[in-house]
Structures are given as C-alpha cells and as structure tokens.
Amino acid sequence: MTGWSGFILAFAVFFVSHSLPVRPAVKARIVALIGARGFSLAYSALSVLVLTWLIVAAGRAPYVELWPRQPWQSWVPLVALALASVIVALAIGRPNPLSFGGGRNAAFDPAHPGIVGWVRHPLLVAIGLWAGAHMVPNGDLAHVILFGTFLGFAILGTTLIDRRKRRQMGAQWERLTQTARRVEVTPGGLVRVVVGLGLWGLLLWLHMPVIGVWPLP
Structure with a gap:
C-alpha cells in the first residue's frame, strides 16, 4: 500500500x-x-x-512541497541528532523520578542531578530535537505532519508529565525540582558521552539501508 x-x-x-x-x-x-x-x-x-x-x-x-530544500539544511539534523544521542546516553538508566526512563529513582540527588539538572525530561527533549531538526530539510507535507506530530508530542509531554508528577509527589516535587545545573566530569559520564556518539554514528550508518536516504550533506 x-x-x-x-x-x-x-x-x-x-x-x-x-x-x-x-x-x-x-x-x-x-x-x-x-x-x-x-x-x-x-x-x-x-x-x-x-x-x-x-x-x-x-x-x-x-510530494507536496511547503518549502524548498537547501544544501545547508542537512546539517541541522546531523548536529541535532548528535546532541540528542548524547542526551539519551546520559539519561538512560540514571535516577530521574521527575520523568520516565530513569532507574534507581530513590537514589536521585538534586544536588548532583546529572543531565536532569539541564533538562528535566531528557528523552522527550531528545525526541523533540530529532523531530524538529528533521523538519528543516524535509519541507514536504507528509514529513511535516510526521515530524510535527512528534515535536508536538515532545512539547506537550513535558507539560503533562510535570502535571502528573506534581500531583503524585506533592511537596516532594518542589524539593526534587530544585536541581543544580553543573557540569560534572566523571569517568562514567565520559563513557556515556562516548556511547552516545557511538549511537549517533550507528544511526547515521543505518540511515541509508533502513530509511533509504543518505544523511550526510
């Protein structure tokens, strides 16, 4: 079909x-x-x-064109996907009672929140980066509907999860959301960054055989 x-x-x-x-x-x-x-x-x-x-x-x-394709547009998802991959690698399995995708949430420390100190919902942010960046070089109706839906889901999801978590956690919500924003360089964190970049490379390598489009400019 x-x-x-x-x-x-x-x-x-x-x-x-x-x-x-x-x-x-x-x-x-x-x-x-x-x-x-x-x-x-x-x-x-x-x-x-x-x-x-x-x-x-x-x-x-x-194909219903909404805006024309330009050579520079390919760089937008290329860079955004690298950032999204690192965010996912830094977030998966780490304590995060404020969103989904976390593990060992009881060990969450607002003073040392890791990636959660910068983005409360890292997986949704990664989805939003992926979707929003892919809309730039794909200015036809079908892809705008596709990626626009995922971008809207990511934006709306942050609000819905915040609302549900605030209701479930009560006063604890206020304490846990006072997270510090700091860059903490640890061996484990560096390994996760390398894994994230490796994931980015794997996604680029799979893009052509799976999606049928060469992702590099």
Missing part, C-alpha cells in the same frame, strides 16, 4: 501499537506471559519497527 493511504495506515498502526500494549489490563497480561524485561524489550522492538515503517511511508507519500 503506497501513497496517502499507506501513510495513514502506518500512522494508525503506530498510535495503536503505542497505546494498546501499555493499557494496564493488557500490559499485565503480557508481563505475566513474558515478564517485565521481556515486555520492555518487545515493546521497544515493536516501537522501532513501526517507527521505521512510518518514516518510510512518509517518504512514499505524494
């Missing part, structure tokens, strides 16, 4: 695949079958596959 129908179908499957499995009753049944770790791995794999399908479907949709 190609054209707008294929793009609409991919979008529909994307939203269903990201909403149905996380419903409490559905998630509980899946976790009972394959365990919590199995659920996380399966859900992550499904997300990557459906997102790839959605991006490919956007490229096959009818």
